[in-house]
Amino acid sequence: MKLKLAVPDLVSNSYFPAIAAKVLGAYEEQGLEVELEHISPLPKCTDALRDGSVHFIGASAHAPLLSFKDWAGAKLLCAQSQGTYWLLVMRRDLRIPRNDLNSLRGTRIAAVPFVGDLLKHLLRSSGIAPGDVQIVSPDFAAKPGTNFGVAAASALRDGAIDGFFANGVGAELAIGSGIADLILDIRRGDGLGDCFHYTMPSIATTDQIVDDYPDLAAAVIRAVISTQRALKSDPTLATQVGRKLFDAKAAAVIAAVIERDLPYYKPDISPNFVTTMNHYARDVGLLGCERSYDEVVATALRSQWNWMGK
Numbered sequence: 001m002k003l004k005l006a007v008p009d010l011v012s013n014s015y016f017p018a019i020a021a022k023v024l025g026a027y028e029e030q031g032l033e034v035e036l037e038h039i040s041p042l043p044k045c046t047d048a049l050r051d052g053s054v055h056f057i058g059a060s061a062h063a064p065l066l067s068f069k070d071w072a073g074a075k076l077l078c079a080q081s082q083g084t085y086w087l088l089v090m091r092r093d094l095r096i097p098r099n100d101l102n103s104l105r106g107t108r109i110a111a112v113p114f115v116g117d118l119l120k121h122l123l124r125s126s127g128i129a130p131g132d133v134q135i136v137s138p139d140f141a142a143k144p145g146t147n148f149g150v151a152a153a154s155a156l157r158d159g160a161i162d163g164f165f166a167n168g169v170g171a172e173l174a175i176g177s178g179i180a181d182l183i184l185d186i187r188r189g190d191g192l193g194d195c196f197h198y199t200m201p202s203i204a205t206t207d208q209i210v211d212d213y214p215d216l217a218a219a220v221i222r223a224v225i226s227t228q229r230a231l232k233s234d235p236t237l238a239t240q241v242g243r244k245l246f247d248a249k250a251a252a253v254i255a256a257v258i259e260r261d262l263p264y265y266k267p268d269i270s271p272n273f274v275t276t277m278n279h280y281a282r283d284v285g286l287l288g289c290e291r292s293y294d295e296v297v298a299t300a301l302r303s304q305w306n307w308m309g310k
Helices: 017-025 042-051 111-125 149-159 168-176 207-211 214-233 236-247 248-264 271-283 299-306
Strands: 002-007 034-040 054-060 074-079 087-090 109-110 135-136 165-166 178-187 200-207
Touching: 002 017, 002 042, 002 214, 017 034, 017 054, 017 236, 017 248, 034 214, 042 054, 042 200, 074 207, 074 214, 074 271, 074 299, 087 168, 109 149, 111 135, 111 165, 149 165, 149 168, 165 168, 165 178, 165 271, 168 248, 178 299, 200 207, 200 214, 207 214, 214 236, 214 299, 236 248
Parallel strands: 002 034, 002 054, 109 135, 109 165
Antiparallel strands: 054 200, 074 200, 087 165, 087 178
């Protein structure tokens, strides 16, 4: 059976284990024939899973809620990495201190709507009124196939925005070029309260796949774990993947970005994470009711998270 796995962001570290598993042959090692598709913007990617045109997606853990109301019909299989993973960078000349959200007042920050909702939530939680910071979704964000983080780095350089909230590759390009400073890195302790568990990069599929093809779903989990371990063992493999799929600038920085992410390369999805994620999803209007751990995670396949491989 030929499987299709879609990601909404390709030139990125966000969903790199799912992407690298294709290039490094991890799916084939598990006996799978997987076609990787880049489907953006994100709602088209989750719709493709709902409509059956793809079998799996590598995306934010709470992304299925865009197309599966209150988790009905969707399940998370495993984490690609742990923690909320988008970064906020701002123009260096603004001299905003690290993790100082109050200093963002009066600025113009670019983010795609789904990602921007998380930043808005953080700002509200910090007592910053919605009108105090302008969060915009530029025209380029809606263009199919556009990598938002990379495009946002160019917009920042051109002075069209004061900062952006996006993936680590875009942030690295902006910081490395000397035009931006890192302001918010939730994975590494910035932000408030339990925001680390608002989301994470995950692999999701449908209830039908879990019920009818559990062996295939289990093999996808093993392929992701195998790729996580391979990258931990040799982070330079990320450059090999980047050279095959990315432009030259992104390929040049991807190994350094992935190496920083490696401590978070764990497949587990904890009950605490699901509870916090669902509370966040309710706060931003994506979830209308409480959902249990078993209703969100394919618990019958949890044993695969402990797969040791060769």
